[in-house]
Amino acid sequence: MSSAKPFIFVCGADDFLVNRAGKTRFGELAREVEDEFSREMLSGFASNVAEVEAAVGRFRESVQTVSMFGGRRLVWLKDVNFLADTPTGRAESTLKVVEDLQELLAKVNPAEVLVLITAAPIDRRRAFYKWCEKTADFVFTGGAGTDKNADALAGVVMAEARVLGVTFSEGALRLLLARVGPNTRLLIEETHKLATALDEGAAVIEEPLVDELTPNVAEGDFFEAAEAFFSGDLKWTLAALHRHFFGGGDARPVISSLQNRNRLLLQVRALVDAGDLRPGPRGFSKADLDRAAETYGRHFAGATEKSAYNLFTQHPFYLGKLADAKKLPGMRRLIDNQMELVNAFEEIIRRPAEQEDVLREMTVRCLGA
Template structure:
């Protein structure tokens, strides 16, 4: 048992935070036989009054003796008032967080087991810093707004595969994450679906199976064509385009997706060819990437947020995956691709009823 007065679970992904907290809660309450000594309090708050009610219930739950004696356990679940939102910034909420801190400081873990789960969290807040420093902090991980933390999704995927007694091919990992647009809940559900479909212990989830059975979600709608194109697979690219237009979709998002990927590859190829960064079987060297970022920071002035125009705002793991397929084109080919994308865009403007034909011709010119 931890000597900290409470256990604190948080991370940028609310699903992963809730998933980890549920596992911890199951362990925390397993030795408590009195149902009246087990209490779950919702920390979701849309206004300051909701925060006040949650804090009041938490105080009562932690300071009231059990009906039959013995240890009590309390879970302040899915806290939202530590986030950078209107409720979290309210003066009344700040004061209530101070009250909650006083309660937590007085907790005796031998008498009361306390679990707090929260996501998202503004870690700049004083109360958030207190929770991490004072409690038994369990970061749940997940992808943040800049694409960082993807390794947590990979770990969650691998655990789910293990529980399903299946494996997933290395190249299929990125395909599935991109298909679900980094959504952890969808990722886990898709692994379960694919594992159930395979139906045999030891079977493997492949990128081909994912393309056949997993739909695209959110910004990942045009991923298949982009992935096929940069895999240098002309047949796959043409098939992906056929599926895209058969569903009644437009050409412009496909071109935008291709340009965004190509733009990143141009920057990466230039840095590698110039000896600024090192790349190998394990991806891109972090020290060389950081040195290059510092060296060329002035050229990216005003592009500090995640952008395809600034390769240094991208997740390093993802960048390594982009160039790790062994089919990384030369710089001239990438520049030629960019010119072809522009030409294709001009063609669909001139011939809006022949969009599929324009993109198919572009793909053939680039990949044949």
């Protein structure tokens, strides 16, 4: 598995994907270097120029060390972050150290030492990156901007699913991305969980399975309070708030989560009352939502990113679950909720030491009637 190139360079936008690819490659190379004392892993993580210099210094010393038993050595410089477009990465001193690193790598003899470098994120405009593309056994993994690009994240999920011998329906994939958000590690873990949960012989993960097994972690740990509040269950909501504050939570993210959902429900309520949307057992019809978007989408001109301000950026299945016809509050209740949330935010500014009390009082006013 050794490379004819002087070293191996694995990079990308997502540190989890890059580290996973590096770990796989290191395992393959380790089979060629049986002596565990001849294998070394070094951290390339640096938060300032001094740490960059120290990391490259350790790497230089390791690469130039002769094996105790005369065989080849294996050195992995992992978690390199000083090749990114950051203040540390742009510093003149860092760029000089990177030039020294390039000079060192150009002289590596793979017959004596196998070198693996993993770096994320990385500035692809830099000369060092382009030099590595031409010189190294080079791998770019995860796609550009994986941490922000939904298409790239979808590609990661589908690639993982193929490895597991399954696939996602289009709706299930969108719902998974909506539930988990831009967390590559968790997306992969959820893909494994969903694949394992499929019935024997089944190969397609559908929306209901994602809805049943994947929590809505994209909204954070305060999701339970929002779920309880909009179910109308006063006792559950108060208990969820207590758990949130007992764990040292703050009121602001809870209020933000409640406001985001309330905004969506206001829009849904208006469209349901107008007859433009009809809740069904599998959420809202995509055709209905598309027709409504054609009619009202002009009011959201330029708003293409997923947002609670624009229900047309949301997944129809998610909207339908959010706005269960049996639990969808009336317009007056939703407007009152919004005013109560604004008042609660102002109140916690006045009573910062009583945040739980403020939200409990607000909840009782909204749900206790």
